[in-house]
Amino acid sequence: MAHPDVQDEQRLTPKGRATRDRIVQAAAELIVTEGLAASNMERVRKAASVSGSQLAHYFTDKSALIRAVVRRQIGVVLDFHRQPKLGDLDSFDDFERWIDLNMRYLRRIGTSGGTPTFHALTAQLAKSDETTRATLAAGYWQWIGLLEAAIARMKGHGVLVAQADPRRLAMAIVSAHQGGGTLAFTYRAEWPHADATRFAVNYLRMFATNPAERIPRPPRRPRGRRATTRVH
């Protein structure tokens, strides 16, 4: 059954949806750039260039708006995994491309912050209130569920051995991704995410039926970056 917030969203006209999207986008950016405390409704209203009554029409309160931000971002994550370039995400080639596309996405948004990625939203919002935390949790379960289904297909096709546990593998991959994102944005460098996604796919490879696929691929180091030793 759809959440009441989602039902609201589905009732909108295309124009209404565009306005609502603009508000959600503005709120998402404010949350990650200035923190939750600063992103009050007035700031959101100005950033989205809407009137107070328009804002109130789409979102009864700040909490409903924050839930919409989180749901929008998990939508971005799920869409990323469903893009045609990733095929059905059920082969090692697809997962190698998953690494490449993750790195390309990171290069596009940059590591200097300001983008409401899912880990950035979680870091800002997980300690705010229970409803928001539950929305973040629902997002993570959807993401894990998507990967679990993909990995179960790989197992069904005989690409992975019988001992492979699709749910555990999916959790390990999403965890690596989120940890990699956290370190990449702390270091403002790409290498943590390169190591993270490589670890995720090499871990999946440990369960390959074909011994050649089981061989770990070496991590690629983005050029010009020093790894864990920096100049002080």
Next chain:
Amino acid sequence: MNDDSTSRFTRKGLATRARIVGAAAKLMFERGVANTSIDEVRGSAGVGGSQISHYFRDKRDLTRQVIASRRNDVVAFHTQPRLGALDSFDALQAWADACVADVDTVYRLGGCVYGSLAGELIDADDEIHDDLADGYDEWLDLFRTGLTAMQRRGDLRNDADPRHLAVALVIAHQGGAMITHATGDAEPLRVAVNAAIDYVRSFAPQPGGGSSRSGRRPKS
């Protein structure tokens, strides 16, 4: 902790200062940096407002001291005797088990004491970013030193990259902690740290001898 900022205080002053940092660290862990005010820290530490301003210029200064204190917590956790020098499979497994043992008392309450700070301060200034990255450097080095020793001893193959494996261990922990906190479910952290340990184990020399890289050609 930096000597310049502490040398001007007496022993008693340092104790008061540590109590304030401890109170701030606890509040920031439970409710986040943004949701913690200086007033709340003052109330929780049981000190007067003038004392706080005597020891800390502002909330940013206090936050930096909390980062330093949490960094020390991470180092203390990883250098505890039962984890050896993180230089054997048993020691690494003991680390994963020790993390999992803290799920209810730490991770489900506020995530990782260090990582949740780093994540929340994603848009902080350069100095705070450097503080946080320095802490991660130290954490990564603890693992890398142990893994390098294992490789030297022959516990890990030559194609193992201690740097990469150290990053895998820390990021698995950080992501697992984040998802366990958000979901309230112990499983993501448990699965993530154990996956990282199994990944390290996969670089152990093959029982049959020889590296998997020079192994047989696959059929398909």
